[in-house]
Amino acid sequence: MNVTDARAGLRDDQSDVHADLARARVVLAEAAQHTEDLLATLPEPERRTLDQRATAAAAIEATRTTRAEFLDAHVDAVYDELTEGRTRHLRLDELVETAATAFPGLVPTNHRLETERTRPQAHKEGHEIDQGVFLSHVLRSPSAGPHLIDAMLRPTPRALALLPDFSRTGRADLGSVRMERSRGAAHLTMCRDDCLNAEDDRQIEDIETAVDLALLDPDVEVCVLRGGEMTHPRYRGKRVFSAGINLKSLHGGSISLVDFLLRRELGYIHKILRGVSVGNGADRRTGMVEKPWIAAVDTFAIGGGAQLLLVFDHVIAASDAYLSLPAAKEGIIPGAANFRLGRAAGGRVSRQVILGGRRIWAGEPDARLLVDEVHEHDDMDLAIERGIDRLRGPAVIANRRMLNLVEEPVDQFRTYMAEFALQQALRMYSADVLDKVGRFSAAKEARAE
Template sequence: MTTHSATLPATPPQGPPSDRRVLAEAARRADDLLAGLPAPPARDAAQHEAASTALDGIRALRTHYMEAHAEEIYDELTAGRTRYLRIDELVRAAATACPGLVPTDEQMADERSRKQADKEGREIDQGIFLRGILRAPKAGPHLLDAMLRPTPRALRLLPEFAASGVVRMEAVRLERRDGVAYLTLCRDDCLNAEDAQQVEDMETAVDLALLDPSVRMGLVRGGEMSHPRYRGRRVFCAGVNLKKLSSGDIPLVDFLLRRELGYLNKIVRGVFTDGSWRSRLIDKPWMAAVDSFAIGGGAQLLLVFDHVLAASDSYISLPAAKEGIIPGAANYRLTRFTGPRVARQVILGGRQLRADEPDARTLVDEVVPPEGMDAAIEAALARLDGDAVLANRRMVNLAEEPPEGFGRYMAEFALQQALRIYGADVIGKVGRFGAGPA
């Protein structure tokens, strides 16, 4: 099919960026041009240039529009901030209320049906929208609160968990024993590699642990593996599932952003409720136990826990340079643990830290022989169960990670991570990872 770049001007249509009609018309013209082109990998140089010009033009308009009208749009979508919409609900509502601002449900369904290399990159447009909302002084904090509310799935499962003390999900097994919520990562075939299902199950489990008044604290540990290389051994987490990233199944909204704004932020701050005058957040102490390794997202997890125990033969790494993506909020958090030099070595240079080396002790509170992990866990949980621990961890977290600073970081992360997952280098790298074992 032959298409000419002249079908869309290099500069966006004239008109004020506040005019929704101008935005909708520019988006329609860009979509018409893209629809007339082959899938991205099959485009020739001229077609790539035409697509790039069209996308740059409409994305500039969307950026300007969000800079001018983020608060207005958010108030419209949330009825003056009286409704709490999660990020997935928010982008869908925006697609209906403001045509051309974000991709439609149909466009996103088409994107989800493609491999990462074949996608148009429409999640970048979601990133532009969410960056604008998270930057806004009133909308941003409200959206963060919305993401701290318990999920409907957790509320449905809460009576079952309160009664039985057990909930088994695909990626996480949750058990309550003696006031401790034990969250066991149980993706035994893929070394607990993360995907959208793991994020769904982890947020559900964190919500249940926080909402159940019988739970005083939570512990996260990896279960025993059936994977050939680690059969019968516990593994903490291998990070993002690169096979699924290559196949197009690691979404921006439902994985990369939900993970940071959802269960990880709930571990730090608690779950948001309409409860006591003392606090609208229910928070509890959390501990992690690392067996074998904590890679990528697994290492990011360690940065939100109150106590981290590691087996002496385990290691920690953030292979961001190797994968080409941003390691969640690690760029925001890691420096305060390790200092700037080690943080750069780990994030930019891919340095791996053995649990028993000195620099790792900034991330790990205790290192014990593998055979001593169970006893060490029980002893550490007992120490974390003091009456004043909860109030003090709340104040430490507030001092170290104020919500406004976290919101500013996540605003920029929303766009920069979207750009990275569609970078040519990332698509090439995850394509090679995707061809190998998980």
């Protein structure tokens, strides 16, 4: 089958996706099945000839266009059906799983994704892009988008289950994050010493749970995030804040769009900024419980670590620490840093850091745009305690809320995330990223021989 044949059967029915929802969902399912049947006749992606790759790409793109047109016409109706008239607050993973069942062909099934996860990134079919198309449309919708944002600000079931024990003991060991309450402050310590606190799906789960616990515990007034001591030979005994995304996991294909790249931004990072949504809970005026946050940066905050600092109320750095955002070098988008860094540091510095890979050292003048205090290592603990005391004031929460309202209106964040969902999905499967992944895998195999 050639490229022209791959597109056959899709064009005639494409206009029908703009018809009533009942007809449109059938057309979508048939178009998706047409492509699935075609792909089933081809070898696995890494074994295809150039012609076979072109044929597969043409069929996938034609069906993806049909999905986008379907969502252009029906996204609100689809979201309302999935959430039962917006009475259910489905998190990202729940939403895409429910959509895969209710609207066959709209997003990949769990079975399809599980098969994909067994493959290195360079050998995947790219089905996650269809999740990006779907979630981009949902987030862009003025009615569905805010509802999804609120769903992601709600506490996780794991946190709710652990909250009574944490409130009683003031301690929790979540695996990659440990936390302790002391004098009204929740101290969250990232302790992935095996990878210098590089983030993967596992750490996202743990840190969101920790953020929820810190926000929901009534005895916590201020929250602190810091990296723990490392066992890596180069940094043994030193604290490290974060090495960013776990490149080994990215290249191995186990960094997911939904459970990592989108959950991270819409989940724990947004909760640090905005608070946790409790409906008609403690704060009846807003339905949110929020607290001030301090970040303490030792050694470096690379990539995702630097992104985190942009939502904290107070940042303290060791004198020899540095910040960087090398996502452009890796070929991906550095989360919401493109949205937030320019506001904090200005357009020139933002471009130098994101596009040019510039490192900003804690001691240089431009660091004062991103860091509030710089101290020698021996003085970091005392600086953190002083920072906690300053943020205990009764008017701090109301004022941080007003500052965030002006600096980052939730609708602007939602619009950014709508585009991010699509562009990041496309970047993960772009030719340059897959080429980097392939070279990384080849080098790894060569070292093993």
